[in-house]
Amino acid sequence: MKKLFIYTFLLGILAACGETETAQQQETLQQTEQIQQPQQQTVEIPENQQGMYGYYVGMFEAEEFKKNKKPSYSNKINIAIDKIEDGKIEGHSVIAGNSRPFSGTITDKGNNVYAVEAKEPGDDKYDGTFSFIVDATNKSLQGTWVANDKKLAVTKRKYNLPKKVFMYKKDLELEESVVQDIFYDSYDDEQGTFEIPTEQAILINASNTELKPEDIENLYKGDMEIIRNAIYARHGYTFKYRRMRYIFDKISWYIPVHTEVKDMLTDLEKKNIDLLKRYEKHSEAYYDAYGR
C-alpha cells in the first residue's frame, strides 16, 4: 500500500514537471515570436496565406519618369504570388510583353495584412524591386516598384491591384473603350490624320465564329488587326508593343498571363488568324495604292 502511494506520488510529480515544461516551452515560444515578429513568421503556413496565391491585376502607373524618353505612363500588370514559405515569397510579374520572376520576404503585419519586399533577378535592364502590402481580406495588393537602372524612362511606379482569376473564354467580347481612342503613334504626316478603330472591330469575335472573306473584306486594316489580336488577348497574351497593348489594357477582362500563346490557339482561331493576316497584308499594300 505504501509503495503504491509513493509510486503514484512520484508519477504525479513527473506529470506536473512535464506540464510545467510545456508551459515553459509555450512561454518561450511566445517570447521568441515577440522578438522575431518584425522579421519572420515562424509558424507553418496558415490557410489564408495560400489564399493569397494568384494574380493581382491592374495598372502599373508611372510615378517618376523622364518625359523626353517617351515613357509608357500606364501599362496593365499582373503581379502573381506563386509561393509563400517561411517568410519567403516567390512570384512573377507579367507586363508589356515580359514575364519576370521576383523573390523576397513577406511579413505578417496583423489584421490579415502582409508586407512584401521582393527583387527581380537583376540581369534584365528593366528589373527592379517591388514593395507592397497584401490585404488578404480585401484580396488586393498595393505598393510601389523602383527600377535598378536609373537611366530608364520610368524609374518608379505605383499600383493598387485587386485579385483576379484568369480563364480563357472564347465568347469574351471587346468593349466600347476600344473605339474611344486613336491608335498609338498613328499620326500620318502625309494625310494629316490619325488612325482610329471603328465599331466593326468590336462586333466580330474571331474566337467563336468561323470567318469568311465576305465578313472581313470591307474592314479597315486597323479593325482587322484588333479582331485578330483579341484572339491572343483572350488567351492572356502580353503585348510587347504599345499599339495593341494600349487597346487591350483597357479591356476589363484582359489579364496579361503568357508571353507566348501560339500553342494554345484553337483550330478555328488559327484559321481566322490566317484569313485576317492575309487581308491585313493586302490592305497594307493596296488600300491606298493605284491599282484595284
Place this chain on the structure above:
Amino acid sequence: MRTLKITIYLLLLAVYAFFCYLMAAITMQYIPINTDVAFLRIKQEYVTMIHYSISFFIHVFTSIFVLIAGFTQFSKTIRQKYYWIHQSSGWLYVVATLLFAAPSGLIIGIYANGGFWSRIGFCLLAVLWFIFTLVAMWRLKQKNIIAHQQWMLRSFALAMSAITLRAWKYVIVALFHPPPMDVYRVVAWLGWVLNLVIVEVYIYRKWKG
C-alpha cells in the same frame, strides 16, 4: 493655234504613257505565274476554279496590248501618212479585245469583289466593250468611216476604264478613306460609265448627233 493643239496632244500622250507604265508594273507582278500573289491573294476561294484562273491570266497578259492603240490611233498624221501603222495597231486592238481581254473580263467579272451590283457593273462593261468593238469593225467593213470612228471611240472609252477605275479609287481613298469594298462598288461603275458619258458628249458635239 496649231502649236497649242500639238502641245496638248503631246501632253496627253505623256500622261497616257505614265499610266501605261503603271499598268505594265501591275502586269509584271504576275510574272512568274502565281495564283497567290497581288490581287489574287484575296481571290483564293476562286483560283482553284480552272476557268477563273485561266481567264484571269489571259486578261492580265493581253490587256496591256489593248493600250498600245492609244498611242497610234488618235493621230491624223499616222492615219494619213502611215496608214499601215493605223491598220496593224487597229488589228492588234481588235484581236486582243474581241478574242481575249473582253471575254476573259466577262468571266472574272462574274466573281468580282463587292457583291452583286459590282459584278453586274463589270459584266456589263465587258459585254458593251465587246459589242462596241465588233460594231466598229462591222461599220469599217461597210466603209462607214465616221461610224467606225464613233464606235471605236466608245470602245476605247470603255478600254480606258482600266486606267480610270484605278485612278478614281486612288482619289476617293485619298479624300474620304471609305471601307475598301465600298470604294470598289463605286469604282465598278464610276470607272467606265463616266468615260462613256464623256465620249458620247464628244461624239455628239463633233458630229452634231
